[in-house]
Amino acid sequence: MNGTQTLGWLIATGWLWLSGPSLASGEPFLPQQDGQVLEHLTVKAADPVAREIKTLRASLFRDPQNLGSAVSLATRLIEQARAEGDPRFLGQAQAVLAPWLKQTTPPPSALLLQATIRQNAHEFDLALADLDAVLNIQPTNAQAWLTKASIYQVQGRYEEARRACQPLFRLAGRHIALTCLSDIASLTGQTNKSRELLTASLDRRGISIRERLWILTILAEMAARTGDAQAAEKYFTDARSLGLKDQYLLGAYADFLLDQERAPEVIALLQRETRADGLLLRLALAEQKLHLPASKDHIAELAARFAAGRARGSNVHVREEARFTLELLHDPKKALNLAQANWAVQKEPWDTRLLLESALAAGSRGAARPVIAWLHTNHLENSYLQQLAAQFPEEKS
Amino acid sequence: MRIILTLILLLLTTPTWAHKPSDSYLALTVKDSQVEGQWDIALRDLDYAIGLDTDGNGAITWGEVRSKQDEIAAYALSRLTIMTGETGCPTQASRHLIDNHTDGAYAVLLFTVACPTAIETLQADYRLLFDLDAQHKGLLRLTHGQVTTTAIFSQEMPMQQFTIGEASSWRQVRQYLHEGIWHIWLGYDHVLFLLALLLPAVLRRVADRWEPTPDFLSAFWEVLSIVTAFTLAHSITLSLATLGVIVLPSRLVESAIAASVVFAGISNLYPVLAQRRWLVAFLFGLVHGFGFASVLSDLGLPKGSLALSLVSFNLGVEVGQLAVVAIFLPLAYVLRTSWTYQRLVLVTGSLGIAALAFAWLIERALDLKLLPL
Numbered sequence: 001m002n003g004t005q006t007l008g009w010l011i012a013t014g015w016l017w018l019s020g021p022s023l024a025s026g027e028p029f030l031p032q033q034d035g036q037v038l039e040h041l042t043v044k045a046a047d048p049v050a051r052e053i054k055t056l057r058a059s060l061f062r063d064p065q066n067l068g069s070a071v072s073l074a075t076r077l078i079e080q081a082r083a084e085g086d087p088r089f090l091g092q093a094q095a096v097l098a099p100w101l102k103q104t105t106p107p108p109s110a111l112l113l114q115a116t117i118r119q120n121a122h123e124f125d126l127a128l129a130d131l132d133a134v135l136n137i138q139p140t141n142a143q144a145w146l147t148k149a150s151i152y153q154v155q156g157r158y159e160e161a162r163r164a165c166q167p168l169f170r171l172a173g174r175h176i177a178l179t180c181l182s183d184i185a186s187l188t189g190q191t192n193k194s195r196e197l198l199t200a201s202l203d204r205r206g207i208s209i210r211e212r213l214w215i216l217t218i219l220a221e222m223a224a225r226t227g228d229a230q231a232a233e234k235y236f237t238d239a240r241s242l243g244l245k246d247q248y249l250l251g252a253y254a255d256f257l258l259d260q261e262r263a264p265e266v267i268a269l270l271q272r273e274t275r276a277d278g279l280l281l282r283l284a285l286a287e288q289k290l291h292l293p294a295s296k297d298h299i300a301e302l303a304a305r306f307a308a309g310r311a312r313g314s315n316v317h318v319r320e321e322a323r324f325t326l327e328l329l330h331d332p333k334k335a336l337n338l339a340q341a342n343w344a345v346q347k348e349p350w351d352t353r354l355l356l357e358s359a360l361a362a363g364s365r366g367a368a369r370p371v372i373a374w375l376h377t378n379h380l381e382n383s384y385l386q387q388l389a390a391q392f393p394e395e396k397s
Numbered sequence: 398m399r400i401i402l403t404l405i406l407l408l409l410t411t412p413t414w415a416h417k418p419s420d421s422y423l424a425l426t427v428k429d430s431q432v433e434g435q436w437d438i439a440l441r442d443l444d445y446a447i448g449l450d451t452d453g454n455g456a457i458t459w460g461e462v463r464s465k466q467d468e469i470a471a472y473a474l475s476r477l478t479i480m481t482g483e484t485g486c487p488t489q490a491s492r493h494l495i496d497n498h499t500d501g502a503y504a505v506l507l508f509t510v511a512c513p514t515a516i517e518t519l520q521a522d523y524r525l526l527f528d529l530d531a532q533h534k535g536l537l538r539l540t541h542g543q544v545t546t547t548a549i550f551s552q553e554m555p556m557q558q559f560t561i562g563e564a565s566s567w568r569q570v571r572q573y574l575h576e577g578i579w580h581i582w583l584g585y586d587h588v589l590f591l592l593a594l595l596l597p598a599v600l601r602r603v604a605d606r607w608e609p610t611p612d613f614l615s616a617f618w619e620v621l622s623i624v625t626a627f628t629l630a631h632s633i634t635l636s637l638a639t640l641g642v643i644v645l646p647s648r649l650v651e652s653a654i655a656a657s658v659v660f661a662g663i664s665n666l667y668p669v670l671a672q673r674r675w676l677v678a679f680l681f682g683l684v685h686g687f688g689f690a691s692v693l694s695d696l697g698l699p700k701g702s703l704a705l706s707l708v709s710f711n712l713g714v715e716v717g718q719l720a721v722v723a724i725f726l727p728l729a730y731v732l733r734t735s736w737t738y739q740r741l742v743l744v745t746g747s748l749g750i751a752a753l754a755f756a757w758l759i760e761r762a763l764d765l766k767l768l769p770l
Contacts, residue, residue: 028435028494028505034460038495038502039440045453087418088441091532098531121418121532275416301499308499309417312534313549316417 042084049080060096070096071109078116085247085276087316090117108134108141115147122316122345124151142171149180156347158188158378175201179215186222187349189379195222213242217249224256225349227383232256247276254282255350259384263289274298277305281320285327299328318342322354332361340367347374349382356388368392416500419533421525423477423550425510427541427561432486432510432519436473437496437503442526442533447472459495462504466493469504478522479510486512520558523550544569570709577713580692581721586654586757587685588721593661593750594623594674595725596743599733602668607743609733616730619674624722626675630682631689632711638690639707648761650687655758657681662751665743689714 031038043050056073063069074093081089094101094117100110115130128151134144145167152161161184168177178197185194198215201207207215220235236253239246250273257266266286273279281302287295306321319342326335336358343355352371359368372389380386422437440457444450447468449457462469470490479486487510494505519539526533535550541561548557581587598619600607610616637643661677693710732738759765 028437028496030494031459034458034463036459037456038459038462039444039457041441041444041450041455041457044455045450047455086416087532088416088445088530091418091530092445094531095527095529098528305417305499308420311536312417312420314417 042086043080052076053080064099067100067107067109070100071113074110074113078113078120081120087120090120093117105137106133108138108144112141112144112147115144119147119151121314124155124345127151140167140171142168142176145171146176146180149184153184153187154346154348156374156378158184175204183218186218186225187378187380187382189381191222191226191381195219209242209244213239213244213246213249216242217246217252220256221252224252224259225382225384229256229260247273247279251276251278251282254279254286258282258285258289261289263287267292274301277302277317278320280305281324281328284324288328295328299324302328315341315345318345319351319354322358323350326354326358326361332358332363336362336364336367343371349380349385352380352382352385353388356385356392360388360391365392419526419530421533421535422498422503422538423523423535424538425479425519425521425540427516427519427539429515430481430512432479432512432516434488434506434508434510436477436506436508437498438469438473438506438525439498439500440502440504442530443469443472443504446526446529457502462495463493469493470506470508473506473525474508476524476526478520478524479512480520480522481512481514481516481518484513486510516561518558518560520556521550522556524555527552527555569705573706573709574713574716576692577689577710577715578717578720579713580689581714581717584688584692586658586754587688587718589750589754590654590658590661590681590685591624591627591718591721592725593658593665593747594627594678595620595722596729596746597665597668597674598623599726599729600739600743607739609739613730616726616733620722620726622675623678624718626679627682627685628715628718630679631686631714634683634686635689635693635711635714636686636707638687639693639703643687645687647691648764650684650691652758652761653684654681654688655754655761657684658754659751659758662747662749662754665747666751 045051045054053073053076056069056076060066060069060073074096077089077093077096081087081093094114097110097113100106101114106114111130111134115127115134118124118127118130128148131144131148131151134141135148138144145164149161149164149168152158152164162181165177165180165184168180179201182194182197185191185197198219202212202215216235216239220232220239223229223232223235233256236249236256239249240253250269254266254270257263257269263286266282267290270279270283270286274283280298284295284298284302287298302324306317306324309317309321318338322335322338322342325331325338329335336355339351339355339358343351352375355371356368359365359371368389369392372392375385375389419439419442421439421442422435424435426433440449440462443465444457447465449461449465451461451464470493474488474490477488479488488508489511490506490508492507494507496503496505521537523535523537525535531552533552537546537548537550537557539546539548539559546559548559550557597607599610599616601610601615602608610619634643638645660681664674664677689710693707729738729742732742
């Protein structure tokens with residue numbers, strides 16, 4: 001895209017005035033007027049969500065020993081954390097459960113929620129230990145098996161993930177078990193089978209919009225991974241037409257568009273989504289591709305957010321930071337270190353991709369070797385990853 | 398079945414988080430028996446703990462925060478205990494400000510802590526928000542004179558103890574010494590400049606020709622005068638730039654440094670250009686000092702320990718420089734009578750240095766990348 005086109009495009013979307021100044025931490029100040037708004041809360045006191053949480057909180061306050069009330073409140077808070085993309089609610093949920101978690105043998109329902117919280121904080125091994133404790137007391141707890149399967153899947157432990165899905169046939173029904181298995185199958189060389197299973201579930205009667213969204217997202221990403229751009233586009237469009245706002249879907253679609261060299265569409269999609277770190281990252285990537293001046297501010301903003309995360313010793317954003325370092329800071333050596341640290345924790349397709357891309361950019365065959373071996377062992381079906389792996393000629397065998 | 402379905406939805410891949418979890422930023426500056434504190438606490442956390450959004454419209458205004466200032470101070474300070482030895486130190490809020498961090502607006506609480514005796518060990522017991530948010534963390538920056546320490550309070554580690562002593566100053570001195578030494582060795586431009594000036598030091602001009610110096614002592618004095626002039630000059634500008642008295646754009650400084658190396662190399666081929674090499678070392682040394690200063694500021698200077706780090710870094714630079722001289726001088730002195738030294742080392746070496754530095758000059762002045770280094 002040349003300069004004139006870029007400019008025309010900018011004016012067309014009114015993008016220049018939409019992207020505000022970045023929020024950098026400066027010197028403390030004394031606001032001049034009482035009316036000055038300092039902060040917007042994600043939920044207002046009058047919102048139904050806030051009232052629901054308030055009611056749940058009140059009932060726990062009346063009866064602080066009631067585990068049932070605590071579990072309902074914590075579950076609601078975890079849902080809220082995911083809906084708003086705000087991890088503060090996770091910490092609040094954990095605090096609600098604290099009295100029970102401190103017991104020598106915590107009740108399974110509290111442990112199960114703690115496992116979910118820890119899974120979200122990328123503390124996978126701690127989460128698995130919680131789940132084992134649950135299954136020790138309640139071997140028939142379907143949710144514990146399902147959570148276990150999904151953690152194993154993120155960690156790339158596909159065989160263990162499959163085994164964790166098996167009890168679901170007996171405990172939760174064929175539909176749940178097949179969904180559990182087909183997600184794993186889609187990663188490990190059985191895309192067609194898995195696509196069949198998932199499209200069949202889409203036609204099932206009584207399927208909720210959320211479930212439909214989930215299945216369509218899996219199908220879209222699966223198609224994108226196997227290089228079927230047309231099918232991916234169709235599934236993404238179907239998922240987006242459901243009208244549910246879903247940050248994961250936005251991120252996945254933005255990645256697809258970036259890979260398809262459709263950066264202007266990414267900007268149209270994400271220009272208002274600067275709050276979520278992962279989405280701001282994709283926006284900055286698109287801005288960089290189009291050589292837009294806003295990428296500078298956004299890169300500085302992202303660097304500040306990653307630094308703030310590191311300061312608290314958190315590893316939740318290592319994948320995003322590796323991608324940021326590789327593609328926006330152009331520092332392949334540092335990106336490789338981050339990608340390796342990330343790959344030690346999680347092994348989803350993007351984690352593998354970032355490690356291979358960083359290794360390629362840093363010219364480090366040694367770093368790619370274990371990843372390529374792992375790809376072969378697990379029969380990963382991913383046209384892009386295979387192309388990447390093929391660029392390390394000595395590692396083919 | 399229904400329960401399971403909601404569960405599945407909880408288990409989808411981790412969402413992209415809009416924020417980091419809750420943190421507060423606590424800065425403590427220890428002076429004898431007093432501690433100055435600054436505590437940045439997210440407005441969203443305070444709203445959750447004590448309710449700031451009085452009108453419930455979802456927007457927190459300065460007026461709402463201001464009307465709750467006493468409550469904020471009481472809430473926060475009752476959850477932080479500072480002790481020295483066995484004695485508790487009372488805290489007193491002094492001012493309320495606002496600051497923006499990466500995840501939103503924070504209340505800034507300034508306070509003082511008065512201990513009965515000079516503080517030798519400081520224990521901090523931090524209990525803010527842990528009862529409401531199990532993932533909350535308190536990020537501490539503790540400053541004492543020259544030294545800054547950082548620590549993280551969490552539910553698992555709410556209590557920490559710090560020794561306000563000299564041991565950590567020594568660690569900082571070592572760190573900056575080390576950085577100074579490495580900078581001289583890894584920043585080839587400084588070493589090459591010095592080498593270019595020193596190459597002829599074991600020779601002397603007699604009737605427009607190079608001759609070996611008659612004795613070691615005269616070579617030694619020549620080297621000493623050059624090194625001293627260079628040291629003096631760069632120490633002056635390093636200090637001025639670090640203290641913020643003079644600030645120059647780094648592209649200008651880096652280009653001037655490259656130019657100085659070009660000049661030093663060429664002047665060995667046309668000795669008329671630099672008859673008093675100590676003067677050249679002094680004048681260009683001023684430029685090199687600005688280069689050192691930018692390295693030092695990249696290292697991130699703690700405000701309280703500026704002087705200490707400046708001196709340690711400068712000492713490190715001198716140590717690194719002396720090491721170069723210690724290797725160069727005996728070697729050059731032994732070789733000075735040979736044809737190899739007078740022709741090959743001096744002429745080719747100076748030419749090589751000038752050519753390399755010229756490439757740097759182009760790179761730095763025009764912001765290009767020519768060399769792999």
